[in-house]
Amino acid sequence: MALIPDAEWGKGAEHIARLIEEIRARLALRKRIAELESALVVASGDRLGIGGNNPPEAIDAELPVAKELLVIREPLQDLKEEVEAEEPDKARVVRAIEALGAALKAGLKWAAKKADLAVDTVIKWGVPAAGGTYLAMNPDKITQVIEAARHWLSFLP
Secondary structure (H helix, E strand, O other), X not given: OOOOOHHHHOOOHHHHHHHHHHHHHHHHHHHHHHHHHHHHHHHHHXXXXXXXXXXXXXXXXXXXXHHHHHHHHHHHHHHHHHHHOOOOOHHHHHHHHHHHHHHHHHHHHHHHHHHHHHHXXXXXXXXXXXXXXXXXXXXXXXXXXXHHHHHHHOOOO
């Protein structure tokens, strides 16, 4: 609230309430982005465990580990830049939300098709399921970022 300019305070309680809600929405999105980034670091780091220096072939070239995580990181970075911007680009926020949603849908669809093979392969390799099944196993963090971004988007002009 201390960041709200003095000139805004004279515009009435409803106006101030909306500004405060926008601040809360922005802070919530920042938090969700940070949580997802932390999860991605863990997912990427886990891949460097047993067999990380000599990984087996990709389960499917359709959605390899690095590509899947990159598909999430690019729109996440766009959101991160916009949430920090003084005047966010609404169109860029919309594109980032759409890209995260598309990545989530693609990951879930791919994982559903490959679930048996992925589980068998993970057991055989003895490594955590990182990239190929990350979206299927962790849709909550991505969904939380999407929901927080949509809520914040409603405050952008």
